[in-house]
Amino acid sequence: MTIRLEQPSDYREVENLTREAFWNVYRLGCTEHYVLNQYRSNPDFVPELDLVMEEDGHIIGHIMFSRAQLVLDDGTRVPSWTFGPISIHPDYKRKGYGLKLLNYALEKARELGIGFLCMEGNINFYRHAGFDLASKLGIHYHAEPRDAEVPYFLAQELIPGWLKSNGVIEATYAPPKGYFVADENPDAFEAYEATFPSKVKLHLPGQLV
Numbered sequence: 001m002t003i004r005l006e007q008p009s010d011y012r013e014v015e016n017l018t019r020e021a022f023w024n025v026y027r028l029g030c031t032e033h034y035v036l037n038q039y040r041s042n043p044d045f046v047p048e049l050d051l052v053m054e055e056d057g058h059i060i061g062h063i064m065f066s067r068a069q070l071v072l073d074d075g076t077r078v079p080s081w082t083f084g085p086i087s088i089h090p091d092y093k094r095k096g097y098g099l100k101l102l103n104y105a106l107e108k109a110r111e112l113g114i115g116f117l118c119m120e121g122n123i124n125f126y127r128h129a130g131f132d133l134a135s136k137l138g139i140h141y142h143a144e145p146r147d148a149e150v151p152y153f154l155a156q157e158l159i160p161g162w163l164k165s166n167g168v169i170e171a172t173y174a175p176p177k178g179y180f181v182a183d184e185n186p187d188a189f190e191a192y193e194a195t196f197p198s199k200v201k202l203h204l205p206g207q208l209v
């Protein structure tokens with residue numbers, strides 16, 4: 001198993017992998033492959049953390065990171081980071097690859113000076129890589145009541161004390177605009193989606209939408 005930077009020649013394979021990994025997991029079909037496709041040219045994209053995992057001669061995993069912002073109560077914006085999508089091909093799920101890829105990426109992120117990350121996800125996976133509820137660090141989710149303990153909103157200080165040393169005691173987070181690209185451009189998304197082999201959209205338990 002190897003982990004390396006994504007190359008332009010990988011783009012289509014990685015988008016297809018992302019589509020396979022997310023298909024019908026959180027909604028009918030998925031949009032994460034389009035998010036990735038569009039994000040690579042977004043100034044928030046972090047190319048140094050655009051990583052693929054290879055096994056058995058092909059790409060089985062991918063993760064990307066984005067610049068983000070925390071907003072203090074007085075409106076001050078503090079530069080921060082988030083990540084995702086993270087994908088492991090369905091044939092390789094639940095074999096430890098996702099955690100290996102995530103931990104490798106977090107170590108690289110720390111080396112780059114990324115001191116804090118928050119994102120939406122399932123704590124049963126992310127807690128293995130050191131994430132906990134963001135509310136425990138005083139970080140609130142923009143779409144939920146301020147004092148709510150939001151079970152899917154997770155965070156981690158990669159550099160201990162980073163929040164305090166950056167003047168963050170309490171703050172609010174909203175995902176960067178780049179993550180909503182499919183909702184904002186449904187026609188462009190549909191045209192892009194039509195370039196992939198057709199797949200059946202199914203209602204499955206656990207979907208969010």
Ligand SMILES: CC(C)(COP(=O)(O)OP(=O)(O)OC[C@H]1O[C@@H](n2cnc3c(N)ncnc32)[C@H](O)[C@@H]1OP(=O)(O)O)[C@@H](O)C(=O)NCCC(=O)NCCS
Nearest residue numbers: 021022086087088093094095096097098099121122124125
């Ligand atoms: C989520 C994902 C990246 C995890 O990668 P993975 O290789 O399957 O996970 P791992 O084998 O490294 O999991 C390590 C542990 O995390 C937990 N875990 C993994 N996936 C989980 C999930 N979907 N829900 C709850 N817990 C999970 C388990 O405790 C697992 O250990 P176990 O299998 O011994 O019980 C991968 O399954 C995937 O691509 N899923 C579809 C896309 C997705 O949901 N991405 C994340 C969006 S937030």
